Amino acid sequence: MTLNINKNYLPFLRKLALYIVLILAIESSTYGQENNSDTIPDTEESDSSENELDYNYLNFDLTYTNNKINSRRQETKHVPGFLGGISFNHKIGLYADISTINYSEASIQTYDYDFMLGFQKDFLKYFDINLYYDYHGFKGDTLYQGIVYTHSGGLSLGLTLKSLYFFADGYFYSGKTDNYFLDFGISAIEQFDEIFTKNDYILLQPTFSASYGTDYWLYENMGPYIKRAVFIFLKSRGFETETFEYQGIDIMLPVSYGIGDLSLMFAWMYYIPSDKFKVIGWTEQSGFMVSLSYTLNFK
Numbered sequence: 001m002t003l004n005i006n007k008n009y010l011p012f013l014r015k016l017a018l019y020i021v022l023i024l025a026i027e028s029s030t031y032g033q034e035n036n037s038d039t040i041p042d043t044e045e046s047d048s049s050e051n052e053l054d055y056n057y058l059n060f061d062l063t064y065t066n067n068k069i070n071s072r073r074q075e076t077k078h079v080p081g082f083l084g085g086i087s088f089n090h091k092i093g094l095y096a097d098i099s100t101i102n103y104s105e106a107s108i109q110t111y112d113y114d115f116m117l118g119f120q121k122d123f124l125k126y127f128d129i130n131l132y133y134d135y136h137g138f139k140g141d142t143l144y145q146g147i148v149y150t151h152s153g154g155l156s157l158g159l160t161l162k163s164l165y166f167f168a169d170g171y172f173y174s175g176k177t178d179n180y181f182l183d184f185g186i187s188a189i190e191q192f193d194e195i196f197t198k199n200d201y202i203l204l205q206p207t208f209s210a211s212y213g214t215d216y217w218l219y220e221n222m223g224p225y226i227k228r229a230v231f232i233f234l235k236s237r238g239f240e241t242e243t244f245e246y247q248g249i250d251i252m253l254p255v256s257y258g259i260g261d262l263s264l265m266f267a268w269m270y271y272i273p274s275d276k277f278k279v280i281g282w283t284e285q286s287g288f289m290v291s292l293s294y295t296l297n298f299k
Contacts, residue, residue: 052092057297061085061099067269067287079144080104080288093121103144110140130156147217149175163189167209177216180244185209200259207252214244215276230280239276248273265291 004214063083085099097116102109118132147275155169165187173179187207195202219227219242231241253268271285 039112055297056088056090057295059085059087059089060294060296061087061291062293063289063291065101065287065289068285078105089120093119095120103140106141106144108140110144111138112189113137113139126160128158128160130154130158143178147173147175147179148220149173149179151175156157165189173217176220179214179217181211181213181247183209183211183250185250195257197259200257203254203258205254205256207250207254209250211247211250212245213247215247216242225272234276234279237279239279245276246274248277261295263293263295265289267291 014172061084063085064080065083066080067077068078081101081103082234083099083101087095087097089095093118095118097114097118099116100111100113102111114134116132116134116228118130120128120130132154136149136152138148151174152172154169156167156169158165158167160166167183167185167187169181169185171181173181185208187205190204192202214218217246219230222230232259234241249272251270251272252267253269254265256263256265258264267289269287273282273284
């Protein structure tokens with residue numbers, strides 16, 4: 001059995017926005033540390049408050065993404081999109097973000113838009129926390145909509161040990177159905193400074209994560225007869241329905257080059273679905289994105 005891969009696609013596209021937030025947050029943190037390097041003592045005894053930013057800043061982001069959606073029985077589909085966003089980050093940790101992604105190959109004008117409020121904080125030199133709420137909207141061709149939701153929120157916890165970053169992300173989507181997700185992952189962060197000038201760098205951040213979540217979103221657009229047929233099919237193959245379970249592996253390989261307040265990032269993404277999603281016709285998904293970011297700080 002093969003479901004409509006476009007309509008019932010797990011949030012590979014939705015996760016894209018979360019990945020962009022994660023990557024840009026780490027880049028911003030790196031940017032902040034560089035700008036404070038002349039004033040922060042390089043000692044093990046430094047108090048964690050010394051590592052905090054002492055200024056507010058704005059981020060302007062423009063991203064192009066092209067994701068390849070594969071299915072065993074449907075033609076491979078490329079889904080290009082242009083994402084633009086502006087975020088304001090206060091030195092105490094509060095931030096606000098406005099973003100939109102436009103799907104350029106849709107038959108009619110089609111886009112998502114998000115308004116996000118959050119709080120991000122580093123503490124004890126090794127730990128960080130990110131708490132956010134997101135209001136989401138969608139206009140246009142529903143084939144590009146994916147999960148139907150209006151409200152989203154989440155909590156991310158991170159641990160930095162030298163060049164390794166461990167994270168756990170819990171988040172929910174509330175709309176036609178309420179769905180909950182949990183990701184566990186690891187990033188290896190390596191930065192090389194003064195490549196061509198005294199204020200440029202290259203940042204490498206390969207990231208690997210495992211995803212768990214509820215599957216109510218998968219059936220939310222099905223009529224009662226199709227939904228019952230899918231339930232019978234999945235259970236005959238030994239899979240549970242309407243449950244919280246393992247859903248797949250995400251791999252992301254971003255490379256960023258920054259100079260001064262400007263940074264350019266290229267990232268390749270790969271998603272390996274769980275056996276349950278494979279049995280309904282999904283195969284591995286891939287995509288890439290190119291992002292240009294400008295930071296304006298207020299000292």
